[in-house]
Amino acid sequence: MSYDLEQIRRDFPILQRQVYGRPLVYLDNGATTQKPRCVVEAMTDEYYNVNANVHRGVHFLSQQATELHEQSRETVRRFLNAASVNEIVFTRGTTESMNLVASCFSEAFMQEGDEVIVSTLEHHSNIVPWQLAQARKGIRLRVIPITDEGTVCMDEYRRLFNSRTRIVSVAHVSNVLGTVNPIREMTEIAHAHGVPVVIDGAQSAPHMAVDVQQLDCDFFAFSGHKVYGPTGVGVLYGREDWLDRLPPYMGGGEMIKRVSFEKTTFNELPYKFEAGTPDYVATTGLAKALDYVSHLGMERIEAYEKRLAHYAAERLQQIPGMCLYGPMAYGAEGSGPISFNVKGIHHLDMGTLLDRLGVAVRTGHHCAEPLMQRMGVDGTVRASFGLYNTLDEVDVLAASIERVCKMFA
Numbered sequence: 001m002s003y004d005l006e007q008i009r010r011d012f013p014i015l016q017r018q019v020y021g022r023p024l025v026y027l028d029n030g031a032t033t034q035k036p037r038c039v040v041e042a043m044t045d046e047y048y049n050v051n052a053n054v055h056r057g058v059h060f061l062s063q064q065a066t067e068l069h070e071q072s073r074e075t076v077r078r079f080l081n082a083a084s085v086n087e088i089v090f091t092r093g094t095t096e097s098m099n100l101v102a103s104c105f106s107e108a109f110m111q112e113g114d115e116v117i118v119s120t121l122e123h124h125s126n127i128v129p130w131q132l133a134q135a136r137k138g139i140r141l142r143v144i145p146i147t148d149e150g151t152v153c154m155d156e157y158r159r160l161f162n163s164r165t166r167i168v169s170v171a172h173v174s175n176v177l178g179t180v181n182p183i184r185e186m187t188e189i190a191h192a193h194g195v196p197v198v199i200d201g202a203q204s205a206p207h208m209a210v211d212v213q214q215l216d217c218d219f220f221a222f223s224g225h226k227v228y229g230p231t232g233v234g235v236l237y238g239r240e241d242w243l244d245r246l247p248p249y250m251g252g253g254e255m256i257k258r259v260s261f262e263k264t265t266f267n268e269l270p271y272k273f274e275a276g277t278p279d280y281v282a283t284t285g286l287a288k289a290l291d292y293v294s295h296l297g298m299e300r301i302e303a304y305e306k307r308l309a310h311y312a313a314e315r316l317q318q319i320p321g322m323c324l325y326g327p328m329a330y331g332a333e334g335s336g337p338i339s340f341n342v343k344g345i346h347h348l349d350m351g352t353l354l355d356r357l358g359v360a361v362r363t364g365h366h367c368a369e370p371l372m373q374r375m376g377v378d379g380t381v382r383a384s385f386g387l388y389n390t391l392d393e394v395d396v397l398a399a400s401i402e403r404v405c406k407m408f409a
């Protein structure tokens with residue numbers, strides 16, 4: 001399959017939309033991505049022709065729905081190159097996956113005074129779950145500082161390990177700055193201390209090939225809706241030996257083997273972590289989306305999106321008053337989102353006026369308030385790219401920013 005941008009754009013009906021009488025330029029892919037026709041059609045087809053609860057019925061439809069659901073798990077396994085489908089837990093998204101790990105891991109393996117290492121770059125969903133564990137168990141958060149360029153300080157990271165360190169939990173790619181963390185190096189260091197590593201992959205899984213065995217991480221979380229799949233479904237990859245040792249997250253149907261009022265035994269992996277009816281239609285949609293990006297080729301998507309982001313960084317930096325943040329502002333490698341402010345214009349004003357010009361971006365703190373504090377701002381404008389964006393759209397973004405600047409001149 002070649003990277004046929006026109007064909008790709010035809011696969012996403014929403015991209016033909018106009019907003020305020022202008023062609024939509026959708027640059028909010030870090031928040032959520034648009035859905036190709038094949039994802040919506042697969043889900044519609046399942047609702048129309050297959051729908052039945054999974055893992056329960058002896059009847060034909062239930063068996064067919066179960067088969068689809070389990071095939072989707074195999075698709076996710078292949079996408080991440082996990083060793084076994086037992087390591088693929090379906091959740092509602094990255095947030096739930098991160099909460100699951102923080103809650104179950106701290107419950108089983110952390111005592112008062114034990115430490116988790118996170119970084120300054122984290123999304124709130126990799127901060128607050130650990131703070132909930134802090135309130136429950138008295139654990140401590142240790143934070144890896146970042147450089148002014150927005151990369152983690154590896155020497156500081158090394159120095160944070162001590163006899164109380166129990167786990168490292170870091171983003172693969174920053175949702176604000178596009179920084180790509182050196183995960184392989186980070187897992188190597190953590191493992192040398194006998195400490196497991198959780199990766200928040202919400203902003204990497206949609207933009208680059210992820211191989212959990214190559215990264216050598218112990219847990220990896222991502223959201224379906226950010227990788228061209230439906231909302232309401234996500235994934236937690238967990239190394240089998242770790243998942244085996246963790247207690248269940250929620251109790252209910254599906255996750256048990258036997259229940260009596262005296263004693264309950266839990267189901268095998270991955271069902272131990274999947275209480276209740278899963279969103280089996282969404283898992284079908286997710287698998288379709290992963291097939292779609294895999295057919296295009298994750299390496300090709302990564303190369304193309306990097307070209308877009310670097311072109312955008314270059315083009316935006318020509319605008320007077322532009323303050324671009326993160327590694328790409330310094331000509332370094334980055335991925336996905338770019339964040340900026342223009343001197344004298346509040347990010348919310350910039351975002352609102354860009355919207356009127358048909359350009360959808362996100363403004364504010366991007367659920368990364370500690371990072372904003374480190375950067376000394378209360379928010380930024382963020383343009384985040386997807387596989388269907390074009391260089392022309394980057395030009396529209398730049399021209400629209402220039403137009404807004406003129407309004408404030």
Ligand SMILES: Cc1ncc(COP(=O)(O)O)c(C=O)c1O
Pocket residue numbers: 030031092093094095096123125171173174175200202203223
């Ligand atoms: C880095 C990162 N982590 C976690 C999340 C949370 O994802 P979700 O809201 O799909 O659970 C996001 C969403 O923006 C993100 O960018």
